[in-house]
Amino acid sequence: MASLASLLARAGVRGRAAILDGGLGQLIADELPDADISDGLWACGVAIRSPETIKRVHRQYLDAGADIITTATYQASERGYIVAGMATDSAEADDLMAAALNLAVEARSEYLAQQPGTLRRPLIAASLGSIGATLGNSSEYTGDYGRHIAVADIQEFHLQRFHMLARCLEVPKLCGQIDLVAIETVPSLVEAAAIVDALCQLEQHGVALPPAWISFTASSEGQIAHGEAIADAARAVAASPSVCATGINCVPQHYVPGLLTHLRRATSMPIICYPNCQTWTGSVEGWANKDGQATPVEFAYNARLWVQAGAMVVGGCCRTTPAHIRALAETIQSMEISVSV
Template sequence: MGHTLNLHHDTFQEPERSETITELLKQAGGCVVTDGGFATQLERHGADINDPLWSALCLITMPHLIRTVHKEYLQAGASVISTASYQATIQGFQSRGLSTKEAEDLLQTSVRIAQEERDSFWKEYQNKVRAGTAHAGLYQRALAAASVGSYGAYLADGSEYSGDYGPSMTVDKLKDFHRRRLMVLADAGPDLIALETIPCKLETQALVELLAEENLRVPAWISFNSKDGTNVVSGDSLSDCVALADKCTQVRAVGINCTPPRFILDLIQAVRK
């Protein structure tokens, strides 16, 4: 899942490891390449992920394919790889009969797999540089981002592309849904947390409040999706969502994903205002 990101908070006190994003952008001349569609690559390798867990199903059934996809994106030049946890939730794993501990272990496994593949690839590349069989500067040491999808992604009913969670949904309910997953992923030690495909202002508020309440010492980015080039998919103003994110010191960047390319330039300009 590729992203267009805009860096924020240069003047704020930075949480631990927040310099990783800033330094990566600096080393890359202001532009880095993230990995692409994770589920698409898994399916190309024969994975059947027609399941509410989507690509996270492979954490249970085919973790070796997750390793393969990470390696392929690293070889292709990705400077940020995302864990296979976008649709991985404690509630979702429990619905398949797993215990809370088993669910939390799988979340941490998603981070560990990404880190191990990143470290293995980087070590192999450095050895090739020393041996004179690869050019120095061809690759950067990639960051491992713990991917966190929206509540709608867990529902697997398309609401991640509408933001329609019903009239009874509240900020507190969304915080209760996300809290433990965020804490478990952060404890696994990723370089950053990627809050992805956030479709509405309500969930944006829940996530930024949660990051602050739990004082997570891992920098985050938050990316939104849009279908009109002005608002997020719920119809809420993108600018309002960005303003919420901009008040949170843990959020180091905001971005756009899962959005028609023709809208990207206007959305970037709106974010920068």
């Protein structure tokens, strides 16, 4: 399996931290109020109903300087597409996921066509959320899935979706186009272990996926959302040869310094860091301190500190925009770090 550092080097990122893109689903909700997200699939649904909208956002992040863009597949699952009335069976669900993945591929191709002679080839990460992200009840922020979802159910969910992604990547237009798998907003040690087990089963059956990162949401500077230590979570995912990096996402920025400290002490794996631009309450009230969204300049300043604390990849999650990523890129591109391939 290729290391993250070698992938970044082939993408033209050398001697500095890599720039990840920013928010997608929340960005659409904030800036495109007429976009239909009522099916609970957020950007994943918009990718089907209004593909040009998603491709335009991908391009905005590439133009802003992102070295990695994430696909509009965070909520994608066979059951999710079927419940939303978009698919009637697994084959149709596969087609929908493949179409969403291809929007990022097309955006990158169009970007590169307008950058003749560039040494940069931005990477594409297939975004997959936790099982909670598909339940529509914000449980990805707590890991409390209730008695009706057992550990075996969590593992089976991820295994089925990994197979779904693998089938999509066999489509001719997607072969060799997806560089990474981003397994995001994981709230608990139980789910992390289930993901690792599912990846292991996939490997045992000879099913190949691109290298994956697993990132956690958190409830404090030392704990992931369900309460387990972030250090234990990092060690759990490091046990998988399919995982090339770990980190944090969808967390308040004031948690980041402590979380990075614990991660750096617990693992030698590359660390990925993409927090929110504002604090999410995890409830129907939504965002705390609605006037407290970090400006692009403030976000970029903080990101410099995250790189100094050991993050190899930095970007944004909810409430970040292309403007935040542009400011971040301008700041980080002037910083040098030591990266071993």
